[in-house]
């Protein structure tokens with residue numbers, strides 16, 4: 001017997017929109033972002049778009065930096081700078097493209113190549129483009145992040161967040177964080 005909950009239906013729709021195998025919905029975009037960091041080990045190095053959404057910057061710099069995560073904010077359109085910044089301790093590259101609010105565009109496929117070299121997760125915040133205009137997983141990203149509060153939800157109709165991936169091991173970790181930490185919707 002399959003218990004088909006409303007959250008399962010939402011997650012199946014989000015996975016289909018992004019062309020991913022697994023989706024996890026959260027109580028907000030920031031809750032989804034927290035779950036990504038909680039799926040890493042403390043001390044992980046994270047490369048981040050320098051003009052990332054303000055709330056994301058605050059979450060990383062002012063909250064998770066206190067738990068030993070090493071965030072490096074840089075211009076991810078400068079591939080040489082990214083190549084120079086990645087190392088074996090880089091566990092996550094956090095791309096927001098286009099960025100909110102400056103609308104800078106970053107080459108997702110190029111970021112995927114760099115991430116794969118060191119075995120880092122490439123996460124793309126696809127909130128601004130929406131799945132209609134950009135499919136990060138098809139371009140090589142391992143994880144898509146959404147604030148469904150914005151375009152997906154219709155702006156101002158609801159508060160929500162989502163993560164989408166086709167990576168089974170990553171999905172397993174995210175599923176546990178979603179279950180254990182409780183930022184669900």
Ligand SMILES: *Cc1c(COP(=O)(O)O)cnc(C)c1O
Nearest residue numbers: 028029030053100127147149160
């Ligand atoms: C709004 C926004 C978020 C945060 O989402 P909330 O649902 O407000 O928590 C994350 N990333 C981007 C690009 C956003 O615009």
